[in-house]
Amino acid sequence: MKLLFSFVTGLFLLFQSSDLEALRNSYSKANLSNENTKNFIELAGKKSSSDAVTSAYKAAAKVLEAKVTTEKNKRKSFVQNGATSLESIIKSNPNNAELRVIRMSVQENIPKIVGYYKNLKEDKTFLISNYSKQNTELKSYIKQFAAQSKTMTASEKASFK
Secondary structure (H helix, E strand, O other): OHHHHHHHHHHHHHHHHHHHHHHHHHHHHHHHOHHHHHHHHHHHHHOOOOOHHHHHHHHHHHHHHHHHOOOHHHHHHHHHHHHHHHHHHHHHOOOOHHHHHHHHHHHHHOOHHHOOOOOHHHHHHHHHHHHHHOOHHHHHHHHHHHHHOOOOOHHHHHOOO
16 A cells, blocks of 8 residues: 555656646746747646645746737736735745746846836845755756846856856
8 A cells, every 4th residue: 555655646746846847948938939928828827736836937927928918908917916926925935946036037037117126136145045955956947047147147157056
């Protein structure tokens, strides 16, 4: 019985991590084109998990929806709803580095006129300070994000080894 339970648990974790990997990959490409943005929004919308990281990607998808919507009067509400959701998730999980990467990338890529950019320094400091505590997959993801970050200096980018 224990063997069966271990096997089922292992399969669950394997599929859960591949779902997360798919979200990460899609999100990292979302800003490259409107088609990639739409693909990410669709993928995030299909995820039924309610864990903090998946919920944060769904919140980011809401913000990105403002970029591709044809209804200009809905853009502001997409950004507000997504940002409010993301802030709430981070407030409940302040020590989760992946949530900080998501927020930082949203804030770096949203027009400054929107006013959602106040956590960039805080998130950057958090990521630099907590990078060594992350698992290998997340370290790789953080390093990939840092390499293309508009906020991090060259020496800060180099600190992600």
